[in-house]
Amino acid sequence: MHHGKDYYQILDIHQGASDKEIKSAYRKLARKYHPDVNPGNHQAEQKFKEITEAYECLKDPEKKKLYDQYGSNWQQAEQFKNQQGGAGFQGHFNQNEDLFENIFSGFTGDFSHFFDNSDLKHKTNITPPKDIIKNVDVSLEEINTGCLKTITYTALDPCKSCSGYGKVKINKKITCQTCHGSGKVSQFPGLAGKCPTCKGSGSHQTENCPSCRASGTIATNRKVEVSIPKGISHGKKLRIPGRGSAGTGMKMGDLYVQVFEKKHPLFTRDGDHLTVHVEVPFYEAILGSEIKVPTLEKKLSMKIPVCTQNGQKFRLNGKGLPNLNSSKGNLYVIIDVQLPKSIDHENTQLIQEFKNNIEEKHAQ
């Protein structure tokens, strides 16, 4: 009886399935649900993790026995056994290597993170890929039209000489330094396990990659052209997949380009709407007029009515910024009525007349 997950059901096999059948069932499902085949599909990713978990257990006779006995609590049972120094420990190291090299030949993507136990990490020092964040300054004019921006930055490229593993194959056998050629290491007092470095063979035919000094990566200056979509908002991050820093085994991080909107001398932005202040002499505000209004493209003519007030707001539909619905926001025009800084004798008299006239009308 199984508690929790049914590994047999997950792999669609019967409990008496042979090793070969288990492997073939897994291979079939792994190719179907592998994240490389289903980019961005969270369900497939979950399914892939699940079948991998099931396979990792059932392919190992010891683990399978524990699973048959304890259900999905087998891992606690295994830990308990290991602490006791019991069976099930020997041969523990090389399992994922086999999985890694055989099952996925033909896949190039990053899947090591699906294996949460540390077997693979014994192979080399695994350095995870790194994401990189760069800022880019964009003007409102550029946001209005969309633009291309060149981003320069330093990142780690995978070393081609060693495919990012830091080690290269050579033609002679070198005695393993971890186990000094014995093929065994003692993990617990009195209990010898297979050497994780040489997988028990006592020697290896690899040496540190001279091109990258065994790091698997090489720092390079990069130039990436990024397309900034029109209407983008301040603070938005654009993801450029695979353009971050490499980790072990040519796995690549992503580049994130974060948009910083430059302050504009004329316009302020609110979503896809823009606001602009336009100065109008007081006499035009009183008489009504046709004024020039700046936009992000060209100047427009706009009529203001008789007795336009200071601070009065006008709306120009569709003269703002583009948005994702491929429509455009509005441009709001705020009138700043200007008074003269000085006045000559003749105009003073005219204003005086104006004043007298108004007061007379008021008195009536």
Ligand SMILES: [Zn+2]
């Ligand atoms: Zn060794």
Ligand SMILES: [Zn+2]
């Ligand atoms: Zn290298």
